[in-house]
Amino acid sequence: xxxxxxxxxxxxxxxxxxxxxxxxxxxxxxxxxxxxxxxxxxxxxxxxxxxxxxxxxxxxxxxxxxxxxxxxxxxxxxxxxxxxxxxxxxxxxxxxxxxxxxxxxxxxxxxxxxxxxxxxxxxxxxxxxxxxxxxxxxxxxxxxxxxxxxxxxxxxxxxxxxxxxxxxxxxxxxxxxxxxxxxxxxxxxxxxxxxxxxxxxxxxxxxxxxxxxxxxxxxxxxxxxx
Numbered sequence: 201x202x203x204x205x206x207x208x209x210x211x212x213x214x215x216x217x218x219x220x221x222x223x224x225x226x227x228x229x230x231x232x233x234x235x236x237x238x239x240x241x242x243x244x245x246x247x248x249x250x251x252x253x254x255x256x257x258x259x260x261x262x263x264x265x266x267x268x269x270x271x272x273x274x275x276x277x278x279x280x281x282x283x284x285x286x287x288x289x290x291x292x293x294x295x296x297x298x299x300x301x302x303x304x305x306x307x308x309x310x311x312x313x314x315x316x317x318x319x320x321x322x323x324x325x326x327x328x329x330x331x332x333x334x335x336x337x338x339x340x341x342x343x344x345x346x347x348x349x350x351x352x353x354x355x356x357x358x359x360x361x362x363x364x365x366x367x368x369x370x371x372x373x374x375x376x377x378x379x380x381x382x383x384x385x386x387x388x389x390x391x392x393x394x395x396x397x398x399x400x401x402x403x404x405x406x407x408x409x410x411x412x413x414x415x416x417x418x419x420x421x422x423x424x425x426x
Contacts, residue, residue, distance in 0.1 A: 201214070201215055201216070201217055201265065201266075201342065201349070201350040202214050202215075202348050202349045202350070202367075212348075212368050213368045213369065213370055213373075214358060214361075214362075214367045214368060214369050214373070215370070215373060216329070216373065216376070217261060217262050217265040217266040217268075217340075218258070218261050218262075218265070218327075219257070219261045219264075219265065220257070221253050221254060221257040222257065222260075224292060224293065224294075225252070225253040225254075225256040225257040225260065225293075226249055226252050226253035226256070227256075227292075227293075227294050228252065229294045229298075230252075230256055230293055230294045230297065230304065231294075231297055231298070231302075231303035231304065232252075232255075232256075232303055232304050232306050233271075233272035233302075233303040233304065233305050233306065233307065234272065234305055234306050234307020234308070235306045235307055237249075237251050237252040237255075238251075240252075240255055240306070240311075243311055243398065244311055244314075244328075244398055245398055245399065254328050255306055255309070255330075256293075256304065258309060258328065258330045259304045259305075259306065259309065260286070260293055262332070263283060263286065264283060264286060264287040266340040266341060266342075266350070267279075267280075267283060267338075267339075267340065267341050268332075268334060268335070268338055268339075268340050269283075269335075269338060270304060270305045270306070270308045270309065270332065270335065271297070271300070271302040271303065271304060271305050272302060272303055272304075272305040272307075273302055274302075274335060275300055275302060282296055308332045308333065308335070309330045309331065309332040310330060310331050310332070310389075310390055310393030310394065311328070311329075311330055311393065311396070311398050312329040312330055312331045312376060312379070312393055312396060313328075313329040313372075313375070313376055313379070313396065313398070313401070313418070314326070314327065314328050314329070314398055314399070314400045314401065315327050315329075315372040315375075315400070315401045315403065315417065315418075316400050316401065316402050318402065318403060318404075318405050320405065326400070327372060329372075329376050331380075331389050331390065331393055333386050333390060340352065355377050355380050355381045356381060358377055359374065359377055359378070359381065362374060365425060371403065371415040371417075371422035371424065372401075372403075372417075374420075374422045375417070375418055375420045375422065378420065379392070379396070401417040401418040402417065403415050403416060403417030403418075404416045404417065411425075412424060412425050
């Protein structure tokens with residue numbers, strides 16, 4: 201997704217669907233299927249309440265911004281009206297899931313990485329990345345005003361566009377894309393995710409004399425040109 205022009209942070213940047221954790225994401229009445237908060241807490245290296253909030257936020261944001269819904273059982277039919285209601289907070293996620301007699305299918309997602317913005321930056325984020333295989337019959341699309349465009353793109357094409365300065369892709373996103381490219385297939389991505397470190401990456405930022413910026417973290421380096 202390309203973030204909308206004029207946004208306070210990373211305007212025009214090409215990003216994955218996502219957003220901030222809401223206070224309601226930690227609601228224990230939001231039903232889960234396929235895993236438990238304590239199991240994912242161990243995998244993420246956080247406490248149970250944080251794991252519940254972060255994972256729920258990831259599934260919710262995917263639904264709100266890309267229209268991809270991970271539930272068990274799978275909801276058949278048009279859910280656009282429900283998506284708008286959940287996004288606008290007119291309907292709580294827990295209440296809607298209960299009404300549909302389903303739960304968030306957290307078994308479909310895998311933790312992929314975690315990056316924390318350097319302390320030198322005026323805006324700081326603790327960002328979690330997850331991967332998931334798209335459910336059959338559920339195509340991702342642009343479903344948010346926060347993006348000016350959205351589409352499926354080949355990973356190498358995005359990396360090439362970033363290297364050629366045709367797209368703005370922030371260093372953490374570049375590193376996540378490199379990992380996807382190295383895995384090669386959806387099946388390999390999901391398998392690889394199981395062994396990836398979830399230790400938070402605190403990147404080192406070096407400002408070079410030629411105006412470029414070298415961002416190092418997680419065993420990777422990304423050169424950012426002015």
